Amino acid sequence: MSKLNNKLDKFLDEKVEKVLLEDIMSSRFARYSKYIIQDRALPDARDGLKPVQRRILYAMGQMGLNYNKSYKKSARIAGEVMGKYHPHGDSSIYEAMVRLSQDFKMRIPLVDMHGNNGSIDGDSAAAMRYTEARLSKEAEYLLKDIEKRTVSFVPNFDDEEQEPTVLPARFPNLLVNGAMGISAGYATKIPPHNLGEVIDATVALIDNPDITNDEILKYIKGPDFPTGGIVQGKAGIKQALTTGSGKIIIRSKTNIEEISKSQDRIVVTQIPYEVNKADLVRQIDTLRINNNIEDILEIRDETDQEGLRIAIDLKKGADSQLMLNYLLKTSDLQVSYNYNMVAILKHRPVLSGVLDLLKVYVEHQKEVVTNRSNFELEKATKRNHIVDGLIKMTSVVSEVIEEIRKSKNKSDSKENIQKHFGFTEIQAEAIVMLQLYRLSTTDIQALMDEKANLDNEIEALERILSNERLLLKTIKTELLEVQKQLQSPRKTELEAEIENIKIDEKDLISDEQTMIGVTKDGYIKRASLRSYTASKEVGLKENDAFIYEGELNTLDTLILFTNMGQYIYLPVFKIDEQKWRDLGVFINNIVPIQKGEMIIRVLAVSNFSQDMKILLTTKLGQMKQINLADLEVSRYNKTLRVMKLNKDDQLVSVDFNQQENIIAISKEGYVLRFDTEELPIYGLTAGGVKSMALNEKDEVAVAFYAKETDDFYFLTSRGHVIKDTVLELPKYARNRRGIILIERIKTSPHFIVSASRLSKTQVKEDVKVRLVSTKDTLLTTVSELKYVANKFGKKMIDDGYYMEIYPSNEPEEFIKPTPPKVVKKEEVTQAKVIEETIQTKQNQKLRLSRLDLFDEE
Incomplete structure (x- = not known):
């Protein structure tokens, strides 16, 4: 067993090599990379x-x-x-x-x-x-x-x-046909060019070895794709041909045909290089199916043996140029092309400009013509030597024949004629293999002519090999011959500048009326008027309610103000169309919002250029005015700031349509009226100024514009609607507490949650009123809010959340106000909060309220 172990150990020591894994990976991958760079994916600069x-x-x-x-x-x-x-x-x-x-x-x-x-x-x-x-x-x-x-x-x-x-390679194939490839660490992307232009540039380089890039660009004007098209970007072409990398735009070749007086058809006859035509047709048809573009009636591929043709039929009245621009911008009718001119030069991958590639090609041709000339010279010299022997043989033909007849075989014949007549072995071989009919007078003359031609050929080849100027002239002649045989007209058109296509998406939207709904929980829906009329029930989440509902045009824009001091710019056409009974789309699926962020007011805008002021108020009493025009943006994929907020503050009220007075009402029932002129107009990034002095636990509930002749209604937390008149409110300076508007009771007090102005014109028209509770919505009219002899007004809903009185359809009448009962200007500036109370002889303070005349609920 020990012997076996010893043998095994000896075998392992001899056969197994211990190498670090990183060394193995490094060497093997380096070898593999060298192979795929040099011998697989990248073209050789010489033959392309x-x-x-x-x-x-x-x-x-x-x-x-x-x-x-x-x-x-x-x-x-x-x-x-x-x-x-x-x-x-x-x-x-x-x-x-x-x-x-x-x-x-x-x-x-x-x-x-x-x-x-x-x-x-x-x-x-x-x-x-x-x-x-x-x-x-x-x-x-x-x-x-x-x-x-x-x-x-x-x-x-x-x-x-x-x-x-x-x-x-008789022509510079790398530039003529281009190349594409990906290897380890390198990639190449060279577009094809026109053969005639490339040869002209090569000839110019041969004539002037010191030619500059700018001079080369006079010959090679740009790429020439087999699929034609239009190339834009002279600067990109120049950069690419000079440095090897650059960017151009390839655009389809199109024309517009008239189907009828009010209907056009876009016809595509050439598409960008390496764009798949079937995918392009499918891509455009997908835009039509998804309603991204509504003016396309049909798209057809009508390509036949006569050539490529894609027909795009437009609807009647559609703007054909606008549709074409949109398709160029959103589909592969127009693509970008990035040069990356990497080729193998002297066994190495190099990023090269056109001039470097042409120099490598010319050097290659020098080598080719030199090698060919050496080959032909050797062949001509050998033949010339043989012809010399044959001509010499003709003068002693009888003696040569006699010697051959005396010889034993072919090799003996060759030795004998070499010995007796001085022929070389090559000449002797040719003589013994000569057919007898070649000894006629005619063939002897042919040998003499061949000898003269061979002498001329040898002389020409020796001149080429000894004179570089003649060598280059030969290359130039051969290139011009190839150009004459193979050149074809340019297929791709060139345009100097890249056209920057700007599309206003509104131009692509059909002008139609639609119903829009926005709920307090942030759901937005868009439905056709037909769906709205046919729906017997409204799709709403449980305990959700509309804070906005109205008929708008698809070209209008919604401005959604949130409690975080942000606004959302939302064109109506961007809202997916649904049925009115559907739930709608949550705002976070359209534009990302923060946790706890809610929509507090909705403004529909048709024209941002109108002179409209917007009043913004926070719960801590900060207030400012902004211009409507400042809200218009071109990019709207996120929420945008409308007012800078302090910590723990929130935007609570937004109002439009500036009037001469501003009414601010606090949650605990204080109301302050002051001149609109006192409130500055700021930009969107600024905070506001102090509008209303507040008690320690109080906060602003709502603020709105009003005329002196207006009434106003306010909604309480217990669902009561109370009416009051602007003229009866004393006018103070900004940053005062104002007067108490509603009696406060200890148990279940009424807190103000919302308010809205009411003009005389709105009263006449008996406009709609939207009352929103935490659970549902009540749509009523102004006449239903009629005054009752109760200091807490009329109970309309279970609990108050939001109220809005719809604007009148007709312009508001101008009604001359009765002289207001206001304190004088001097007194206004000196007004103190104590004016809101009276002091008895027992030093007791009583709050002033015009509602003390009425009974409790």
């Missing part, structure tokens, strides 16, 4: 191809699948690539081959595929057993002269074949 693409094109070239030859099954090609050069799955090879054939992905397709090779709708290609393929004419220019040792070859994965490390 990834390894799998290069292997596909090379294998097809070796199989003889030229553009003018017959097609071969794609499965056969994928098998050839996989078996000889690319040891990965056949599906990845086939997918790469399909992409090389798609004219909506490649500016110049490099594979000519016969059969279903996918579509711009995202449909996948047919299986490789069904499709056939061959090289395109353009791909042959990438492979041209590869057999002339123009590029270096390396062994394949099993060392049985040789594969090229790069293709000769």
Whole structure:
């Protein structure tokens, strides 16, 4: 057993290597990263191809699948690539081959595929057993002269074949077809460009090696996508082509057709690069279905063999330009494109501008043409030597034939003619293999002509190899030849500036009337007038009640004031439409609010430019006025401040429609009347000023604007409604306690909870009155609040929470007020709180109240 253990220990010591896990992960991941960066995901700057693409094109070239030859099954090609050069799955090879054939992905397709090779709708290609393929004419220019040792070859994965490390590439394919890829730590996104423009820029670089980026941009104006479209952003193009990174906007090409005099159709004929057409149509139709945009009648994909066409029919009277702008802003009819021009330069990933990429390409072409010229020179020199021997042989042909006849075999013949006539081994080989008919006079002249041509060719090749200027001229000539054969007109239009589309959502909303309800617990509902009329019951949470209910236009805006000194800007069209019997949407699902935050008043606004003042009052007596126009905002996804509050203070009252007086009423029944002019107008972030002096435990319940000719009603905590008249209230300066309005009793006292002014016009119209308790709502009229001989007024509801007298439909009449019984101005400034009481001879203080004349309830 010990021997076995010893052997086991020895085996473990010899075979098991102890290495830290982080060292293993580091080295293995570094090796993997190097592989996927250099040999998988990123293109080579010289030929613009990834390894799998290069292997596909090379294998097809070796199989003889030229553009003018017959097609071969794609499965056969994928098998050839996989078996000889690319040891990965056949599906990845086939997918790469399909992409090389798609004219909506490649500016110049490099594979000519016969059969279903996918579509711009995202449909996948047919299986490789069904499709056939061959090289395109353009791909042959990438492979041209590869057999002339123009590029270096390396062994394949099993060392049985040789594969090229790069293709000769007669045109700058990286810029022409672009590239996309993601590797470890690097990604590339290069858009396609127009071949004619790229070759012009390359020729300009050859003519002037010191050319600047600005001069290059005169030739390469911007990307040229196979799907066309409109590219905006000259600055982004310039930045990208200079530095390798930049942003542009790609917009669909559209036009507007007239269906009838009042109805239009938007037609899309080109869409942005790499946008899926079927998804785009579905995206726009979803906007229509979800009522995000109400003026779209129908969307149809009418693409056929004549080209792409998406038809968007609009409703009668719709603004076609507005609809188009909205679709550009909210759908993939317009997308942004971010350049990230990373390619492999000298075995390293580098972010490069166009000028650097073109310089690398020109250097590559120098190497290619040099290698080709060396190959052709060697071949021409060898042939020239043979031709020299043949010509020499013609002068001694009889003696050569005689020597061959004397010889025993071929090798003996070669040795004999070398010994007797001075031919080299290569010349001797050519002579013994010569057919006798070639000794005719005609063929001897052909040898003389071939000799002259070979001399000229050798001289030209030697000049190219010894003169860089001629080398560059050769590259330039070949580029211009490719340009002549392959160039095509630009498909993408360019616009210098990016158009900033601003859409007012109100422009997209149909103008219609709708019913709106807001409850005290914060539920909001919007329903059609039809649903409101048909509903026999109102959908409300238990013990909830409306504090606002009214007919509004979808273009109106609700301003919801909360007790936390905030307001919510809520356009009516933003409220989801429901049935009137539904519960509605809780405000927190529309705009986030704080815990304990409640809606205290609702204002419906049609026009924020009107001159309206709003009165804000807190429970601790702070008060200010603001302008309605200040409440308008463009972003409204959260609550906004309307008044700065001190600690433990809350906003309790909001009133609109400024009048000459302000009436403030405290919870314990004190009322103060003062001139509106005394209260300043502040911004939304400011706090207020002191409006009313309060007892230690008292707080302001409500404040409102009023004219001297107005009456007002106030609601008590016990559900009583009491009427009073503004003119009977003495006018004091601000920051006074005022006079007592309601008799206080020790058991179940009446506390003031709400109040509202009543004009003579409202009385005439007998307007509606909304009385809200903690559990329900009572809708009544002014006439039902008729005065009773009770100092605590008329009981209307169980307990008071809120009251509102609806405004009149007609403009209010101007009624000249009777002379008010007010203290003089001098006295006002010196008024003291003691004026609200009288002192008896026994030094007892009695509170003044005009309600002492009436009996208890």
